[in-house]
Amino acid sequence: MAPVAGLEARPAATLDTPRTAQMFTNTSRLHFHGSQFTNVLGDMNVTYNREEPSAVREPPPQPIAHLTTPERLYSDSESYCSQLLRRGRGFPLYIPAPRGNLPPEYGYRGVSIGDVGRVTPEGVFDFLFNIYLPADHPINDNDVPENLSPLAPYDSKNVLPIEYLAGQHVSTSAVHKVDLGLSDDGDSGAFVFDCLGPQGAVLALPLGSRIERLDRFGDMLQYTRQNAESWYRYVNGARGCQLSNGSLYLITGWEKARAWGMSTFQEIPPTRYPFRISFEPTFINSASGSQKSYRWTTSGATQTKSSGPVAMDQTPLNQTVFIHGFSISLGTSIWSRLFGTVEVAPIVDAQLGRSTKEYIPYGTQGFSKSWGGFGSFWGSGGAGGHDSGVALSDISPTQALFHPSQIMNAYLLRMQSS
Numbered sequence: 001m002a003p004v005a006g007l008e009a010r011p012a013a014t015l016d017t018p019r020t021a022q023m024f025t026n027t028s029r030l031h032f033h034g035s036q037f038t039n040v041l042g043d044m045n046v047t048y049n050r051e052e053p054s055a056v057r058e059p060p061p062q063p064i065a066h067l068t069t070p071e072r073l074y075s076d077s078e079s080y081c082s083q084l085l086r087r088g089r090g091f092p093l094y095i096p097a098p099r100g101n102l103p104p105e106y107g108y109r110g111v112s113i114g115d116v117g118r119v120t121p122e123g124v125f126d127f128l129f130n131i132y133l134p135a136d137h138p139i140n141d142n143d144v145p146e147n148l149s150p151l152a153p154y155d156s157k158n159v160l161p162i163e164y165l166a167g168q169h170v171s172t173s174a175v176h177k178v179d180l181g182l183s184d185d186g187d188s189g190a191f192v193f194d195c196l197g198p199q200g201a202v203l204a205l206p207l208g209s210r211i212e213r214l215d216r217f218g219d220m221l222q223y224t225r226q227n228a229e230s231w232y233r234y235v236n237g238a239r240g241c242q243l244s245n246g247s248l249y250l251i252t253g254w255e256k257a258r259a260w261g262m263s264t265f266q267e268i269p270p271t272r273y274p275f276r277i278s279f280e281p282t283f284i285n286s287a288s289g290s291q292k293s294y295r296w297t298t299s300g301a302t303q304t305k306s307s308g309p310v311a312m313d314q315t316p317l318n319q320t321v322f323i324h325g326f327s328i329s330l331g332t333s334i335w336s337r338l339f340g341t342v343e344v345a346p347i348v349d350a351q352l353g354r355s356t357k358e359y360i361p362y363g364t365q366g367f368s369k370s371w372g373g374f375g376s377f378w379g380s381g382g383a384g385g386h387d388s389g390v391a392l393s394d395i396s397p398t399q400a401l402f403h404p405s406q407i408m409n410a411y412l413l414r415m416q417s418s
Contacts, residue, residue, distance in 0.1 A: 076303045077123035080264040083172050083201040090255055090322030091395045092203070094123025094262070096307070097319055102127055105138045110318030113154070113214050115251040116231060118243055125323060128235055131223065131250070145234035151223045154214060160253075162211035167191075174200030176274075189292065190280040191261070195300060197268030203321060204261040204279045206294060207310065210317065213253025213324050221326075221392060224250055228328050228390040233338060246329040249395060253324035256317045261294055261306040268300060275300035283309065326392040 074082070077094035084092040098107045111125055114132040119125055129144040131151045136142055169177060169191060178192040189206040214220070232248060235241040261279040268275075276299050283293040291311045296304035307319060330338070 074266060075121070076264060077121065079199065079266050080201045080262060081123055083199065083264070084170060084203060087170055087172070089170050090253070090324050091119070092123075092322055093119070093125055093320055096257070096260060096321050097124075099124060099126065103138050103141050108316050108318060110256060110316075111251055111254045111320040111323055113159070113212065113251055113253060114151070114220075117249060117251075118235075118241060118247055119249065119323075125249075125251075125320065126241075128239065128241070131220075131227075143239075145227070145230050147230075151219065154217075154220075158214055158216040160211070160213045160215045162213075164205065164209045164211070166206060166208045168205040168208055169193075169202060170205075171202035172200045175202045178276075189259075189294065190278065192276065192278045193263075194274035194276055195265065195268075195302075196274045197265070197270040199264075199266040199268065201264040202262070202277075204263075205257050205259070205321070206261070206279070206281070206292075207257065207259045209255050209257040209321065211253065211255045211322075217252055220250070220252070224326070224328060224392060225390045228330060229334055229338070231328070232330060232335075236339065245335050246327050246393070248328045249323075249325050250328060250392070251323055251325040254320050255322040256320050257307075258315050258317060258319065259292065259294060259307050259310045260319060260321055261296060261304070263296060263298070263302050263304045265300060265302040277302055277304070279306070323395070325395050327395050329391040329393065331389050331391075 080094050081092045098110045100107070106127060111127070112130060114130045115125075115127055116129055116131060117125055117127045129140050129148070130137075131148075132153055133140050134150050135144045135148055166189070171177070171193070174196045176194045178194055180190065180192060191204045191206070193202055195202075228248075232243070232245075235248060236243055263277055263279075278297045279294060280297070281292045282295045283291070291309055293309040294306045296302075296306065298304060
């Protein structure tokens, strides 16, 4: 990050007759020495002596080398996820496909409600086990915490389903879709975007997407509070996942798509004129007319990726572009008892001077330290309060709708109680 520029020097006429309001505006450091005071304004020192009204202008100090910090570098997954998270659609996954080394049953369906896992630095959801399935279920594959007793299945009436039609996209404010004058019915599947620097991200959904989100989870929260300690002991012990506190996620919903395209850019010099990127189908199976493939075309320095060929009647809905859920955190006393107080940082973090400032058993994983803690639900396991309890924080907060009647209701309640 470049050092913040100092304030411009004021004309000499202003310095000859200083006023209190002028001299103390935007003051960053103020020192009184006898009959003098020194006001440091950006790169200029102004010394005023009450016995001698004339102001003395000193040369600006030389920059201090140790105050200059290196510019923060972001990986492609970090840039994409951090930008699209702000759109309120959910927690973005930079790699929507399930991991290839999971059971075939899991690979076919992808992320599900009740999954417990982590988000890796590469932006993929790393599934560990599902709380609604028994240990011997093919998806759990008998690799679960000790004495796991599955939670009773949730009522389907408590799941909110949403369908997004073909031709949808999610993007930051620096990316604008160009109207091609075509209907968004999925026939063309083409997108064109105009982009402005310095950074931006976009997710194109040519065939639309589907959301399923659990909107009532009281039983799930209670179940998690009772078992969170054993889960962390299992994932950091038997599974060796090296998770930091708060990096374990419980899935409450997902958004999946059969076809997608991602583009992200950063450190683009801002100009008045945008650069253009396009996402369009490149192959249609002429025999059946049901298979499509997509590719990006760009005129700027962007990172792009897309899903593989799509067979409309055969491709499973297993590409998860957003997840909803909670990050699970233990109280510091529980964490210290389980893993001690030794802080270990990955080599990359150590080289870049990053500090986790928390107790970590083996190392850091995931994005929870940047994005966790939006809205928390605390449950105490004893008399120690938060320090001995379990916190569940929403990893993908959605903005609540506001209605003006809420102001009137709040006003009436205050009047009634006064």
